[in-house]
Amino acid sequence: MTTGGQIVVIIMIMGGALSLAAGLIWVERRLLGLWQDRYGPNRVGPFGILQPLADAIKLLFKEDWSPPFADRSVFLIAPAVIFATALLSLAVVPVAPGIGVVAEWNVGLLFFLAMASLGAYSVILGGWASNSKYSLLGGLRAAAQMLSYEVFMGLSLAGVVVLAGSFSLAEIVRAQADLWYVVPQFLGFVVFLIAGLAETRRLPFDLPESETELIAGFHTEYSGMSFGLFFVGEYIGIITISALITTFFLGGWHGPLLPPLVWFLLKTLVLIAVFVLFRAAMPRPRFDQLMAWGWKILLPITLINLLVTGAVVALP
Amino acid sequence: MVFVLRSLWVVLQHMFRKRETYRYPEEKAPLPPRWRGRIVLARDPDGGERCVACYLCAVSCPVDCIALQATEDDQGRRYPDWFRINFSRCIYCGLCEEACPTYAIQLIPDYEMSEYRRDKLVYEKEHLLIEGPGKYPHYNFYREAGVSVGVKDPGESREEEPPVDIRSLLP
Numbered sequence: 161m162t163t164g165g166q167i168v169v170i171i172m173i174m175g176g177a178l179s180l181a182a183g184l185i186w187v188e189r190r191l192l193g194l195w196q197d198r199y200g201p202n203r204v205g206p207f208g209i210l211q212p213l214a215d216a217i218k219l220l221f222k223e224d225w226s227p228p229f230a231d232r233s234v235f236l237i238a239p240a241v242i243f244a245t246a247l248l249s250l251a252v253v254p255v256a257p258g259i260g261v262v263a264e265w266n267v268g269l270l271f272f273l274a275m276a277s278l279g280a281y282s283v284i285l286g287g288w289a290s291n292s293k294y295s296l297l298g299g300l301r302a303a304a305q306m307l308s309y310e311v312f313m314g315l316s317l318a319g320v321v322v323l324a325g326s327f328s329l330a331e332i333v334r335a336q337a338d339l340w341y342v343v344p345q346f347l348g349f350v351v352f353l354i355a356g357l358a359e360t361r362r363l364p365f366d367l368p369e370s371e372t373e374l375i376a377g378f379h380t381e382y383s384g385m386s387f388g389l390f391f392v393g394e395y396i397g398i399i400t401i402s403a404l405i406t407t408f409f410l411g412g413w414h415g416p417l418l419p420p421l422v423w424f425l426l427k428t429l430v431l432i433a434v435f436v437l438f439r440a441a442m443p444r445p446r447f448d449q450l451m452a453w454g455w456k457i458l459l460p461i462t463l464i465n466l467l468v469t470g471a472v473v474a475l476p
Numbered sequence: 477m478v479f480v481l482r483s484l485w486v487v488l489q490h491m492f493r494k495r496e497t498y499r500y501p502e503e504k505a506p507l508p509p510r511w512r513g514r515i516v517l518a519r520d521p522d523g524g525e526r527c528v529a530c531y532l533c534a535v536s537c538p539v540d541c542i543a544l545q546a547t548e549d550d551q552g553r554r555y556p557d558w559f560r561i562n563f564s565r566c567i568y569c570g571l572c573e574e575a576c577p578t579y580a581i582q583l584i585p586d587y588e589m590s591e592y593r594r595d596k597l598v599y600e601k602e603h604l605l606i607e608g609p610g611k612y613p614h615y616n617f618y619r620e621a622g623v624s625v626g627v628k629d630p631g632e633s634r635e636e637e638p639p640v641d642i643r644s645l646l647p
Contacts, residue, residue, distance in 0.1 A: 193495075194490070194491055195487050195488070195490045195491060196490065197490055197493050197494070197495050197496045197497075198495055198496060198497045199495060199497045199499070202499075437484055437487060437488060438484070440487050441483045441484045441486070441487035441488075442480070442483065442484075
């Protein structure tokens with residue numbers, strides 16, 4: 161592909177992700193409303209679809225205040241980090257055959273895992289730099305949670321890598337032309353979905369920002385657009401995780417009749433809706449339950465899954 | 477694991493339930509008949525003010541939002557010179573209505589009284605006084621009362637006996 165074409169693709173994917181993230185704010189609130197027998201935002205524009213615009217205008221015109229006791233430079237960098245890492249992980253996702261920023265990259269999967277780990281820094285630094293107790297507690301929780309869940313997030317993908325024989329995401333999707341990996345790697349799929357929820361700090365695992373106990377956790381002290389960056393970063397994280405689940409387990413762009421791009425978007429959007437459904441349905445566990453669930457159940461499952469996958473592939 | 481899937485399924489089923497929302501400005505929620513909303517001062521069926529400025533409402537008000545000043549006309553009928561309710565403090569508890577001996581102060585089912593300025597929530601007597609008798613259409617305090625303020629003389633009420641001549645020994 162020419163350089164010009166590549167730039168167009170980059171702009172399209174970035175713009176698409178950003179506008180999808182903005183749209184998600186509306187979609188999530190409408191879906192939550194639907195599942196809670198109410199409407200959600202329905203005043204701004206048709207069906208309230210311009211609500212994110214109103215929110216953005218409000219956030220932009222708010223005072224971006226950083227508390228005097230905060231470590232100012234780190235405080236301001238932290239929300240940018242989560243935004244950047246979430247967007248960067250999207251670069252390795254192949255949205256259609258030949259379309260993707262660096263979809264053919266032979267360490268794409270490792271790059272995503274690295275970006276997920278870097279994303280944890282944003283939350284920890286934000287909680288630390290805020291220099292307040294709620295933020296620090298939120299940051300600590302986020303550190304413990306994201307580090308533990310990254311372990312088997314990576315391990316659950318190892319099965320996929322064993323089957324596909326490549327770290328390149330485009331290669332992994334091509335290897336699923338006949339059979340989506342959700343079938344042979346069902347345990348890996350479940351574990352990756354749960355770990356993805358934990359990585360994006362979505363509701364069953366939103367202990368770092370649990371409103372009931374920690375106000376807003378690591379972003380308690382944030383206001384204005386730096387809060388907005390955390391907010392949009394979370395939604396881009398959801399898009400990224402959904403796109404990656406689609407890529408790793410649901411056959412990426414593969415599907416009958418419809419064009420590949422439509423299949424990819426369709427699967428991603430369904431997964432996003434599942435993420436919202438989790439938020440609508442699940443209560444928040446206690447923190448020790450979260451850690452025990454991760455280390456005592458998910459990690460063994462992943463290891464067994466990897467062992468069995470390796471054995472099946474290795475045996476003739 | 478099963479309970480997770482079960483609760484996901486239960487929530488998903490709510491997609492097809494009727495929504496509980498009243499889309500407020502267009503569609504209003506039905507109010508209970510005893511809804512306690514805006515406070516009014518009612519008149520008796522003859523059109524006179526019911527309020528006798530006894531201060532019981534002001535005393536009973538837990539948030540001190542009622543203020544008034546009593547005065548009398550030349551026939552000795554008590555009425556409030558001014559009557560002021562600060563609706564930014566009012567909690568719509570209805571204690572003033574319960575305390576009122578003449579059914580003058582009443583809470584009606586109207587709650588749409590938002591304002592952009594706080595001082596507009598302070599209602600004076602001319603805002604509070606309504607034309608009709610409110611919830612008690614036939615009651616007229618001065619027709620039952622023992623004092624004469626030009627409405628009736630003692631002993632002329634429905635079930636009232638003529639005044640006793642205390643200087644006479646006859647029964």
